Amino acid sequence: MSTSQSAAGRLEVQVLWSRIITLVEEQAKALIFTAFSNILSEGADLSAGVFDTQGRMIAQAVTGTPGHINVTGVAVKNFLKRYPPGSLSPGDVLISNDPYGISGHVLDITVVTPVFDSNGQVLAYVASICHAVDMGGLGYTSQASSTYEEGLYVPYLKLYVGGTMNPDIAAIIEANVRSPIQVMGDLRAQAAANSVAVQGILDVMEEFGLSEIDSFGGEVMARTESAMRAAIRDVRNGSYRHEIVMDGAEGDIVLRVRVDVSDEDITIDFDSSSPASHRGLNVCLNYTVAYAIFAVKAALAPDVPNNEGSFQPVHVHAPEGCIVHAVHPQPTQARHVVGQVVAEVVLGALAEVIPEQVITESAAPLWILNASGQTKDDTPFSFTFFTSGGMGASADGDGLHATMFPSGARGTPVEIVEVSSPVMFHQKELRADSGGPGRHRGGCGQEIRFGVTTGRSWRLPTMYGHISYPAAGLAGGLPGARGIARRNGSEPLDPMGSYSMEPDDVVSLSLPGGGGYGPPAERDPAAIEDDVRNGYVSEDAARKDYGPSGEGGTVR
Numbered sequence: 001m002s003t004s005q006s007a008a009g010r011l012e013v014q015v016l017w018s019r020i021i022t023l024v025e026e027q028a029k030a031l032i033f034t035a036f037s038n039i040l041s042e043g044a045d046l047s048a049g050v051f052d053t054q055g056r057m058i059a060q061a062v063t064g065t066p067g068h069i070n071v072t073g074v075a076v077k078n079f080l081k082r083y084p085p086g087s088l089s090p091g092d093v094l095i096s097n098d099p100y101g102i103s104g105h106v107l108d109i110t111v112v113t114p115v116f117d118s119n120g121q122v123l124a125y126v127a128s129i130c131h132a133v134d135m136g137g138l139g140y141t142s143q144a145s146s147t148y149e150e151g152l153y154v155p156y157l158k159l160y161v162g163g164t165m166n167p168d169i170a171a172i173i174e175a176n177v178r179s180p181i182q183v184m185g186d187l188r189a190q191a192a193a194n195s196v197a198v199q200g201i202l203d204v205m206e207e208f209g210l211s212e213i214d215s216f217g218g219e220v221m222a223r224t225e226s227a228m229r230a231a232i233r234d235v236r237n238g239s240y241r242h243e244i245v246m247d248g249a250e251g252d253i254v255l256r257v258r259v260d261v262s263d264e265d266i267t268i269d270f271d272s273s274s275p276a277s278h279r280g281l282n283v284c285l286n287y288t289v290a291y292a293i294f295a296v297k298a299a300l301a302p303d304v305p306n307n308e309g310s311f312q313p314v315h316v317h318a319p320e321g322c323i324v325h326a327v328h329p330q331p332t333q334a335r336h337v338v339g340q341v342v343a344e345v346v347l348g349a350l351a352e353v354i355p356e357q358v359i360t361e362s363a364a365p366l367w368i369l370n371a372s373g374q375t376k377d378d379t380p381f382s383f384t385f386f387t388s389g390g391m392g393a394s395a396d397g398d399g400l401h402a403t404m405f406p407s408g409a410r411g412t413p414v415e416i417v418e419v420s421s422p423v424m425f426h427q428k429e430l431r432a433d434s435g436g437p438g439r440h441r442g443g444c445g446q447e448i449r450f451g452v453t454t455g456r457s458w459r460l461p462t463m464y465g466h467i468s469y470p471a472a473g474l475a476g477g478l479p480g481a482r483g484i485a486r487r488n489g490s491e492p493l494d495p496m497g498s499y500s501m502e503p504d505d506v507v508s509l510s511l512p513g514g515g516g517y518g519p520p521a522e523r524d525p526a527a528i529e530d531d532v533r534n535g536y537v538s539e540d541a542a543r544k545d546y547g548p549s550g551e552g553g554t555v556r
Helices: 007-034 072-082 167-176 180-208 214-233 285-300 336-350 414-420 525-534 539-546
Strands: 046-051 057-060 093-096 108-116 122-131 157-161 238-246 253-262 265-269 314-317 367-374 380-387 423-430 446-452 458-461 484-487 498-501 507-510
Touching: 007 046, 007 057, 007 122, 007 180, 007 214, 046 072, 046 180, 057 072, 057 214, 072 093, 072 108, 072 122, 072 285, 093 180, 108 180, 122 180, 157 167, 157 180, 167 180, 214 265, 214 285, 238 336, 253 336, 265 285, 285 314, 285 336, 367 446, 380 414, 414 423, 525 539
Parallel strands: 265 314
Antiparallel strands: 046 057, 046 122, 093 108, 093 157, 108 122, 238 253, 253 265, 367 380, 367 458, 423 446, 446 507, 458 498, 484 507
């Protein structure tokens, strides 16, 4: 394809780009609609994308999380090291959940499908990364002391050979997981969704008369990189630092970052962050890079396409073996707990130079509700659902309530949870007074109470953030409320623990709120009255934080 800069050439690239974006969205939607687990069908904890013959990401679906989307650029290249083009045939589909080479823990499974022309030559690749409901081992918990305890490791293998699923791989997976129907159903959904994208690429190439798409991909990446570098040039050169202290397994974890802006490049260094944990809170470098790049792009160039070109100007460094650069066999199952805060600490550093372009600290990480045990008929179960506290405010407005920033995953409706699992909710509502006061208020967290209806004991892992430290405010804004986790209304639960629950035990969670932006005294009195009327802020808290003492407007 021509990469001419003529008006006709630019129009052709734009039209083709629109078609590619549409087909990767179709890939993601096909995956969601055919998935067996709520993690995918409701939580959308997945990614989908198209890659050139070198494994470079050309385009990705809007649906997805940074921890999946941004690691696929590395993931597909790792598959190609094991399976160069000459080793693949039409109908082959690849699989792996290598935590250190892909998305950071064994629960994330990557499925890659090559696109062939009529002569059997590879034209491109399509891939998806999805969170599996279970991969055996200790389950979804931070308690493992090495990756060997965390579940089944699947190296780079062929899931399908010539269009037929490899029965040996399927048998191994089914024998090692607690929910084989959901896990295998989701894998088949990934392969099916990939085939939708494969056909879409072939249709587009036929329509546009293309014999290859690498030229188009190269053009898109070059334009993206140029736009990303232009956005970085608008930021004042310098070194900007920030740190966040958070709950850990053995003690507090400190994430420290230095962000160096130099003309049209940004270097992000985690050199002085905490050493690795002995539990599964460690973050593989791919995941660290993914959330660091996401933070930069979200602050500087949110409208620029996300692909290999947007990655090039951002360089991320972390000492091998530290909390954000795990190496084998350091455990990583709960890597989201620290990894999602990577985005927050990078945004905190950028706030020093572009405070009007960043979001105040949110209630990251998302709070994952996992319950496992046996049903009344002795069938093993393991169910996972996502919940979130409040999003931080910004210079442009209030933070969103119960929104999973920076994850991008979605919460599962109570009705879906209860009909598909033995989990029962006793309460789920917004948590008043949890959003940090400010000119713009932080988003509210949630109040959640739930239990299990099997009549048997069950297992609860806890992976909760902002228990000891609230989400900080920015530019004079105040912090959000801290999180609280209890059993039966009174017994505090450790944020990084694992508990054997009695049949009638009820878990109470008060999820944290996002930080506020700007001094509370500058909040519009009408907005305060709205908050009270809607139940986001109580009258007592409104008087205390915004009231006639000179801290804010009056409340009638």
